[in-house]
Amino acid sequence: MMCVVSAFALPKKGNRPDEYEDASHCSRPKQVRVGGSCGFWEATINDPPLRLAIADGATETSFSGIWAAILVRRFCRRKASDGQWLQKDINQDLKKCREIWKRKVGARPLPWYAEQKLEYGAYSSLLGVTFELDGSWHCVALGDSCLFQVRGEDKIAAFPLTTAAEFSSRPTLICSNSTSDDQPIDLVVRSGEWCVGDEFYLMTDAVACWFLRSWEMRPVVSWRRAKRRLSRNGGDDPLWSIRKLYGASDFEEFVRSQRTALLGDGAPMMKNDDVTIVRCKIRP
């Protein structure tokens, strides 16, 4: 079973590309092309299973991007026999991630403020999904990065958040420092089944909230009328918007337009924040 995986990434407006603090990763990808801020891979659901992960490093902490990158790589590089990510394995993996982070950030002398900021640690969300050959998928999440499963024109799963109203400015995140490596963290888990033709979208919070809000704002129309409306002008259907993304320039235009579009109360449709979408389409 083959998957076409596309990853789109853009920093906050006003930030440089090297200040982007999200991260994404795919296990065993065969890279097809890389263009600007986007990457495109082919991968197989096989043995070992396919894993995808995204993470969102917190703005308020330092070296958050490094922490997010360590977390997604660790999730995707787990052994096939690991199965679902159990609590004892999570604690061991996190301990290893923390050691790696400390080593990377301590590699050079730092000014007094950077040294003191390290004591607070870096924070990040994490969302990782595993696709098994038996047709099942398993997802773990901490924070407000989200997974959406789409079949045809229907969103059949949204996890861990299901409505735009659930997003807050203070989600629970994973810290790179810990006083106790045995302390359990509040990962939430969800499982489901995939079939050929399904699409999975992993999104960090700004675009995930946009997607749920846009979905909630869609008028309820019949399938035929929706198809006619979309084929006429594309409309502003959120699924159509992210399905048609192909490369860096149309992704940048999509994000720019949604950051400037306004809701009724004057707030932007999409909050200004780092944006990451990983799209996975399952093909025969």
Add this chain to the structure above:
Amino acid sequence: MPYQAEVSRSNPSCFLFLIDQSGSMGEVVDPTNLQALDKPVTVDGQTFTHTASGQTKAQAVADAINRLLQNLVIKCAKSEGVRDYYHVGVIGYGGDNTAGRVQPAFSAGLAGREMVPISEIANTPARIDERSKKVSDGAGGLVEQNVKFPIWFEPLASGGTPMCAAFNRATTILGSWLQQHPTGFPPIVINITDGESTDGDPASAAETLKQLQTDDGAVILFNVHISTKQLKPIEFPDTDVTLPDEHAKLLFKMSSCLPPYMQQMASQEGIPAGANTRGFVFNAKMEQVIQFLDIGTRPSNLR
């Protein structure tokens, strides 16, 4: 809605602290903390066997401001350096009865500067002290650990309280700031004082300051009154009915209401806050000053 603007490097905001440096700020914070003298001392016919010891109000406020600057630098610090989300000014006011002294209060490399980007503050402390702090040893106990404590602002206490002149100076400084940053999150001014103005009624000067605005809202003015009297502090009131005297009522009237995001922060700290709650503390002890400064300077919307 006001007070929603994102604070960013291209559109920073600012804090301006007005610090009372009058003679009475040289009094100790805790007058009940007595230390026995080696031998009794007689002054004006009165014999004293003990002296009040401990930090003075000026020293305690200087520590609070230095700690706040340290925390603000750390908040703005990222992997590549300190991001200039904020500029900060500290103005001291005091002086003898013939000539008030209202001047920038940064020391050493930043001496004379009215408004300084936070990255420059980070890289230009007057000195870095080492102080000991108790930290967890990870096994349920505490250990002493040396921590760096940067100093930018030194205590000073002499003369009167030219508060009107201080507000007028703040208006001049912020007028210039607003010309360069007309659309940013509005400046926040925090006035810390232990007494009454000695150069006239400051109400009018405070009102002029609060009339300044950006596209996102008016300048915010908060007042912190500190006291060594053993009286109960009055924090974040929403009416002057409970205030004990005209001086307190004046400071209350001069203080801006808390913007909505600060009301939320105060509520999270267990302080009831609504639309009429003012950024004002009367008879504050140092722990209230520190909490007040934290709520008043915590960013709402940092990009």
